[in-house]
Structures are given as structure tokens and as C-alpha cells.
Amino acid sequence: MTRGSAAAAGGAGEEAVRANLLFGPQPDVAKAAGYTDTPPRMGFFTDTSVCIGCKACEVACKEWNSVPEDGLELTGMSYDNTQGLGADTWRHVAFIEQRKPLGGQEPGTGHQDVDVFDAARSLGTSASSPGPGATAPTPGSAPVGAPAGEISPVSPDGRTELRWLMSSDVCKHCTHAACLDVCPTGSLFRTEFGTVVVQEDICNGCGYCVPACPYGVIDQRPHDGRVWKCTLCYDRLGVGMEPACAKSCPTDSIQFGPLDELRERAAARVARLHAAGVTDARLYGENPEDGVGGDGAFFLLLDEPEVYGLPPDPVVTTRDLPSMWRHAAVAAASLAALAAVSFARRPR
Amino acid sequence: MTGSDVTRDGVEEARPEREALTGAHTGRRRRRRGRGERSMVPEARFSSYYGKPILNKPVWKPLDIAGYLYLGGLAGASSLLAAGGQATGRPVLARTAKLGAASAISLSLAALVHDLGRPARFVNMLRVLKPTSPMSVGSWLLAGYAPLTVAAAAADVAGRYRMAGAAATAGAAVVGPAVATYTAVLISDTAVPTWHEGYREMPFVFAGSAASAAAGLGLVGAPAAQAGPARRMAVLGAALELGAFQLMKRRTGLAAEPYEQGRPRTLLRAAEALTAGGAALAALAGRRPGREGRRLPATAGAALLAGSAALRFAVFHAGVVSAEDPKYTVVPQRERLDARGR
Ligand code: SF4
Ligand code: SF4
Secondary structure (H helix, E strand, O other): OHHHHHHHHOHHHHHHHHHOOOOOOOOOHHHHOOOOOOOOOEEEEEEHHHOOOOOHHHHHHHHHHOOOOOOOOOOOOOOOOOOOOEOOEOEEEEEEEEOOOOOOOOOOOOOOOOOHHHHHHOOOOOOOOOOOOOOOOOOOOOOOOOOOOOOOOOOOOOOOOOEEEEEEEEOOOEOOOHHHHHOOOOOEEEOOOOOEEEOOOOOOOOOOHHHHOOOOOOEEOOOOOOEEOOOOOHHHHHOOOOOHHHHHOOOOOEEEEEHHHHHHHHHHHHHHHHHOOOOOOEEEOOOOOOOOOOEOEEEEEOOOHHHHOOOOOOOOHHHHHHHHHHHHHHHHHHHHHHHHHHHOOOOO | OOOOOOOOOOOOOOOOOOOOOOHHHHOOOOOOOOOOOOOOOOOOOOOOOOOOOOOOOOOOOHHHHHHHHHHHHHHHHHHHHHHHHHHOOOHHHHHHHHHHHHHHHHHHHHHHHHHHOOOHHHHHOOOOOOOOOHHHHHHHHHHHHHHHHHHHHHHHHHOOOHHHHHHHHHHHHHHHHHHHHHHHHHHHOOOOHHHHHOOOOHHHHHHHHHHHHHHHHHHHHOOOOOOHHHHHHHHHHHHHHHHHHHHHHHHHHHHHHHHHOHHHHHHHHHHHHHHHHHHHHHHHHHHOOOOOOOHHHHHHHHHHHHHHHHHHHHHHHHHHHHHHOOHHHHHHHHHHHHHOOO
16 A cells, blocks of 8 residues: 555655665655554654753653663763663763853853842843843843943853753664664564564564664663663553653653654744754754654754764665675675585596 | 863863863774774764764674674585585595584574573574564574584484485585575674675675685595595685675775774784685695695694684674774764765
């Protein structure tokens, strides 16, 4: 039936789908996996520009999924002590400290010459002081005490200051999921929601999916042998609830919903940030034309992906699998030929 | 950059308690170079998340899985030697190769089961047959191949069931080359840069390495009069292995860098010396048959067996190194992205 719809839709993208199911855009992952009547594909949009690094998602995920503690380590590298995704970290909040001003935000902290009593007296009376309850100056207005005609000075000598980037990382629930493709037991499967889940009662602990994942998500639990990763709260989805992390996120940095809708929301958010002067804002993993056919969990980032520990241009490993098998077949034939030549009698 | 810049009123350059770098400054810089050898690739500058790896590195135990790659190759190529030996009337060579194939594949299965944790898990491997999973394909290959080798060896040792033994020997020789090369697909079908980037040449490296190992076993076990094919196979296999490896290193660029550093480098140098030396000794043994007695071919054979093993371990460890350092993931991908112009 996908074949029929492909013929109807035509187009170069559809050609790619037909040519090689291991790679390229795949408009309906659940149907391609054999489901007939499916809900829309669900996913995450993680807007890191509003993340405050509170780690509510990490905690909620552990609580709901009974994920064991993963070695209470103090790494000393930053405020991040979970370091990365693994068998016992299904959500991971990255903390990045940078020497850059956050776009659209004034990080200046020099308020020595501000008379706070004066400022308090004029609360609610001047345009630059929007009154009790307001948390931000009205756009275009300078804070009290700022030099006329300027938004507050960035720093005394023009140096840029620090900024924090925080980002809650998770399994990407790839359109073409390498982990799922290479699993020899069928333990990893595609759900009706288009997400990727491990069945822990079938997993063999062969560990093949671990190096196959281009994002470094899935991992083996020591002393258990089996692999674990985010299930996008399959159990909650089944009863119409949103995943625990999204539910607990106080800033709505983690948004859950039908992927199409999330993509629209994300595009609008990027446009707004760009208009506000945050030119660094970009989406990561939302493009169905990318190396993994687009992610079911994608991100709004404020810097290059590698800064957050994400691969800049991941490609599903099975894209090259047909070529690998061909090379191996030729090599096997060469080996047989080599043996035959070894037995051939040399002419005297 | 020793002074703090998180200060006010121009008191920057105050020394912090300890040196803590931030942002762009935390990317891991140059690592130690291979001893005295010129790096094949230019220095890579890149950003990363506190130098943490991007990929999760393989969780396989080196002895189990590198051993599995080695023994699978040894068995697969030995089956060819066995069938050839049987067809051309070289009974000792054939028997050595049959016994070698049967024990190598049994040991490799044991290694696999040891890595999985318990035997039932190998049976679980045969739940489904998935062409997208080289491990699934390989499990089925082994399930078919291992009994054939055991039957061939048993019939030979028992000296009975000639027809069945011949059929099993022939069958094992048909499946053998696939057993020897599928393992290259197994490791290449991952995101590990050094393994994945080399997917074109890796099957040939493995085929050559399998041939030289099997030839080594033949040289150790068979008398000089019957070992002619093993000597020729040693030379051809070594040439294929070393040639394909050079090609792979040249073509994969940065991804081949781990082969030139640390433990993989030591293992690789050992593999090259042992394989080339073993092949040369094998050729020499052919020129002066009988003169040196059993010593020369046995030395050649042992060197070839050890060389093939060292190569598998070098490949294994280089892959792990490339997964642990984000450089090997970020730099090529970043270049690809920039070349596409975003
Ligand atoms: S991110 Fe990794 S673990 Fe998650 S679906 Fe993709 S390949 Fe699988
Ligand atoms: S470790 Fe488990 S889930 Fe991963 S590939 Fe092996 S059987 Fe499949």
C-alpha cells in the first residue's frame, strides 16, 4: 500500500524511498514497519533556548521508568555529572559554558551606579520601569541607569561574557534507526507511534546496537548484559498520556506531540528567535532528507551540534549495507579463487 | 589563558583557584603522536562537549570478539584447504585443515557465547532472520557451517562414512568463504568511524588474513610433500591482507589514524612483520623442501597464525579508539556538512 501511495505522490523523495528502504525520506514509518491503522507519528521537540537546566526531566524519567542510579560521580567538568546518554541515563541535560553573549540577552552585571531607591520610587511610572509583576523591560527601553541611547553595556571593556547553554538530550527515535536495523533478535522494534523501543525480555545482550547508533544513545547495562534506552514512555503513550520528561518540564523546553505539528511549531519558534536577533538558533534533526531520514526527537540549538555532543551530520550505517554485502561477496569469491590457484599445479 | 575573565571592574587576569577552561577552549586538542612517525592527516580542530565521546563505544570484550573474528576466518579458509587437500590426494593436509576448521569454529562459538553471557542466548539469535543485521545473517551461517565442519572432521578421523564426509567437506568449503568475510560486514555496519569507513577493503583484509592463518595451520600440520598449496596460499593470502590494508589506510584518511597510534599501532606492526615474515619463510620452505626438516615450515606457520590474530586485535582496538575520541566522528562529518554548504 505504501507502494501505491508512492506512485500517486511521485517526486524525487519518493523515488529514494523506493530505491533503498535503508535510507532517505520515509513519510510513514509505522506503515513501513507493517502497521495498518496507526495514530500519527509522535515525537519530541526540545527547545533548548528555554531550558534552565533544572534536570526535572532526568529525574522524572528515572522515577517513571525505574531506571537505576548510574554511579553518583562528581566529574568536575561542569555542572553536568551524568556526562552523556547511556543504559541508565535516558534523558541527559548538557551544560555548556561559553565565552559568548546569549543572543538578545544583556549579560552585563555592572549596576554600581544604579540608585535602587530612586528606581523603586519610579516603579510603574516610567516607560523604562514597567511596574510590579513585570519580569523584563519593555522592548526597546533601556534599564534605569543605562547610558542614554544604549542597551545596557555588555561589559566594561567590550569583552564578551559567559553564557550557559543547556540542552536535554534523548534518544532520537530515528526514521532509519541503525539500532533497530542491526538487532539480530528483533528485540528492538518500531511502535505504532513510530518510535523505537527495546523489549528487554527478548534482548540478547549481543551489544550490536550500541556501536551502531550514530548518536551514542543506546548502551549496555553492566551486570545485566541487556541494553536500555528511552522508550518515549511507550506505556504512557498507550493510554494517551505524555512522556514523563515532557510532563515535568517547567519551561516547556521539552514538547511532545505529533511530529508534523512539532515541526511547524519549531519552525515558528526559530523564525521568532531570528527576528529577535538570536541568529544562532537552528533546528537539528528535523529534516527528513538528512542521513537518518529525520529524527522523531529533534532540537532547537543555539550553537553547532558538536558543541552539545551531538554528531554534526549523522548517517544511518545501514545506508551502505548493500554495498558492504557486495564487497564481502567479491572478497569471498576472491578467497575461493585464491585457494583454487594455490592448488593448481604449476606448469613444469 | 591563565587569568579569569569572569570578573568585574577590570580585575580580569586574576588567577582562578585552578585552571578551568570553558566553551571553545575545552575541545580536546592534539594527542600524542605515533613514535617518530609523521601523521598521515593534518591536525584537526573541532569543538566537542568537554571532549566527551559522541558514540557509545563497543561493549564487546576484546578477547571474545577479536578472537571470534580471527577464529571464524581461520575456520572458513581451512575448509577450502580441506576440500582442496581431499580432492588432490593430500590426506594429512586435508585432515589438519578439517580438524582446524572444526575446532576453530567451535572455539569461536564458545567466544561468542561467552560474550553473550549464556548459551541460551545463541539460540535466541535464531529467532528471526534479518538481512539488515549481519549478526543475524552470521548466526544462521554459523548454525549451518559449524555442524558441517564437525561432520567432516569426525568422518575423517573415524575413517568411515566416506560419502557423507566428502559431502560435508564440500559443503563446508562452499560456506567457508562467507564465514571468513561476513565478519568484516559485521564490524563495518556500525557507526564506529575506523570500522565503517573501511567497509570496502575490510572484507578483503579479512579474506587475506583468513587465508594466511589457514595456510599457517596447514604448514604446521602437514608434511612438506603435501604442504605445497598451503605455502602458495600463505604467500597469496599475506599479499591480499597487507595490500588491502594499505589501500584501506590510504583511502580512509582520518579514520585510519588510530592504526598509527598506541596499542593498535604496536599490534599492526607485529601483524605486518609476522605475516610478511611467515609468508617469506613459507616460500623459502618451498624452495628447499625437506632440507630444514620440520623446523622452517612450522616456524612459518606459527608466524602466520600469530600475524593473523594480531591483525584482528589491531582492527578491534583501533575501532574502539575511534569511537572514544569525538574527533573521528565530528571532523569528517563537519567537513561533509561544510562542503555541502549547509
Ligand atoms: S538515536 Fe540511536 S538508539 Fe535512538 S533510535 Fe536512533 S539509532 Fe536507535
Ligand atoms: S543488544 Fe539486544 S537490542 Fe541490542 S542488538 Fe543485541 S539483541 Fe538487539
